[in-house]
Amino acid sequence: MQQMGHHCCSKQKVKRGLWSPEEDEKLIRCIATHGHGCWSSVPKLAGLERCGKSCRLRWINYLRPDLKRGSFSAQEERIIIDVHRILGNRWAQIAKHLPGRTDNEVKNFWNSCIKKKLMAQGIDPKTHNLISSSTSGSASSYNNACNNINNHHIYLQQPTSSIYHSHHQLNSPQKMMVMVRDYPSMDMMKNTQEIPATFNVTSVLPVQQPRPYRPLSDLVSIPSTNLDYCQNNNLTNSNINYLSVNGSTNLESCVSLMDSGNIGHKPISYSSLVDPSSDIGFEQFSSSEENCLWASSGKGESFEEATVALQLTQQLQDCEEQDKQNYQKQRQEQENVNVKDISAGDTDRRDQINSLSSLNNTNFSNFDFEFIDSTIMSCGIYNNMSSSMDDQLIAWDC
DNA sequence: AAGGAGGGCAACCGCATGTAC
DNA sequence: TGTACATGCGGTTGCCCTCCT
Incomplete structure (x- = not known):
């Protein structure tokens, strides 16, 4: 050489x-x-x-004296996988979420260990999707679901309930958002200004009390579609106290700015979504960069920086686990009181959903539950939650 | 015990970006 | 504005160690 x-x-x-x-x-x-x-x-x-x-x-x-030596912990491994799912091979960015670890160390660990583990699990380490439908499940519907995952690019937004709930003090039934978006290609997902979302899934979980939890106290990025979300969920002007884009407090001008694509990385404040006394703000990242909702820890930082959300997610999951336990407890109590709502023959989740849909005037007749289940599970969103969604009521939000 | 294979890891290479002039 | 240099980053290489035959 x-x-x-x-x-x-x-x-x-x-x-x-x-x-x-x-x-x-x-x-x-x-x-x-x-x-x-x-x-x-x-x-x-x-x-x-x-x-x-x-x-x-x-x-x-x-x-460097602050380097951490020794093997990676399971939590560090989880963080690497999660951040890698978002950022890909951006080792320096990933390493920032692991105090005491270097990009080189993370990269080596990924190449020598994690990559193999994921492949052994039938997960493509590049896309984090299932590699082949033939390796997973036996039921045809499940295989179809896997095929769907392989043929499309599913991106799950992290549940935002902890942020959402803690600032809305929602009344029952309170909603936990889990949006699932379907993109024809990864490039489309990353680059398109138009978001070809085919569906949203909203799982509904009652939350007993607004938590005192404060998500890191800094910025949270909001997808441009979040405005759509707000509108679709009847969070209109009255609900959105005001929405500020570049200092504007006029909703129409905000929408106009967003539509014009002139927002870029400039911070905006969805003051509507936050407690006025809170120091939490929200930041818009252009859909060309990312279409999902992430919390971030720095003011005006890039989306890459915003992936500190993983740290937040850990906290969110803790809170959500608590919520879930509360919900299960509450539901158990409700079941004891009112057997009529969920009858003996109503253990099938589809029936539960349909009963819910009648409340929401929503048609779930063509809903592919197994597809959604497998999609969500494959993306690991509910890693710290139940392995089944049987105890979650799902709303279909097209 | 010797040697080959494979894995882990430290270090290097080349490119991209930032900055000063 | 262009150029040179410094820095940072991701991909790659190659050494060394361990395990297996």
Whole structure:
């Protein structure tokens, strides 16, 4: 292989290969003394025959004092998979969610371990979709569901109930949103301005009390379709106290701005969705970048940065687990009191849904429950929730 | 015990982006 | 505005260790 140096050190005599303990010591001493403001000057200051780039890499990946050593925990693995599902091979971004881990470490772990695990589970590590319908399930409907997953690109929005509920103080029946969107292609999902959503699923879970929970106290990105969501759910002006785009408090001008595509990454405030006393804001990310709802932890940050939502999601799931337990308890009590609502012959979930649909004037006759179940489960949204959706009532929101 | 295969991991390479001039 | 340089990032390489035959 040609021995050529980096741009930054092509004129220097540079050493390559593994670092010796002596070199490490020199580098540590140098950075302790001078810092690493300019990596190109570090080799000279440290007395090393390495290029600045190599010094930087050695420091970041190995010598940095805040590095966590040892194998990855199950939680770290979960975070990597979850963030990778969103960001793909953006290791530096992924590593930001794992304190003490480097992008190189995460990348190596992914390539050597996680990738294989996912493939063994029949999951495509690139798309996080099931690889082949023939590997999953035996029922034809389930296979059809898997085929649907393979033929389309399903993107699940994280349940927003904790945010939603805590700021709306909704009365029963209170809704937990789980939107499922279907895109003809991954590119379409990422790039299109038009969102070819074919369906939304709204699962309905009563929530006893608004939680005191505060989602990180910063920004939450809202999809452009969230406005549609608000409108579709009769969250009109009166419900949306006001909606601010670039400082505007006029709903029509906000819509106009959103439609014009001029929003870009500029923060907007869905003040309607938040407690006025809250310091939580919402941020619009263009649909060309992402069409889903994510919480973020930084002000005005990019969507990539916003994936700190994974941390939030952990909290959300904890809250939702609590909700779920409360709901199950409440439902059990209700069942004891009123057997009529869910009769002995009504254990089939479809019947439950249909009974619900009659309340909501919604037609579920063509609803593919197994498809939705398998889709949701395959995406891991309910990892910390029940393995069955039997105890969840689902509303169909086209 | 020796050698080959495979995996894990540290380090490098090349490209993209940012910044100073 | 263009150029040079610095930095950051993802992909890739290759060394070393372990396991298996």
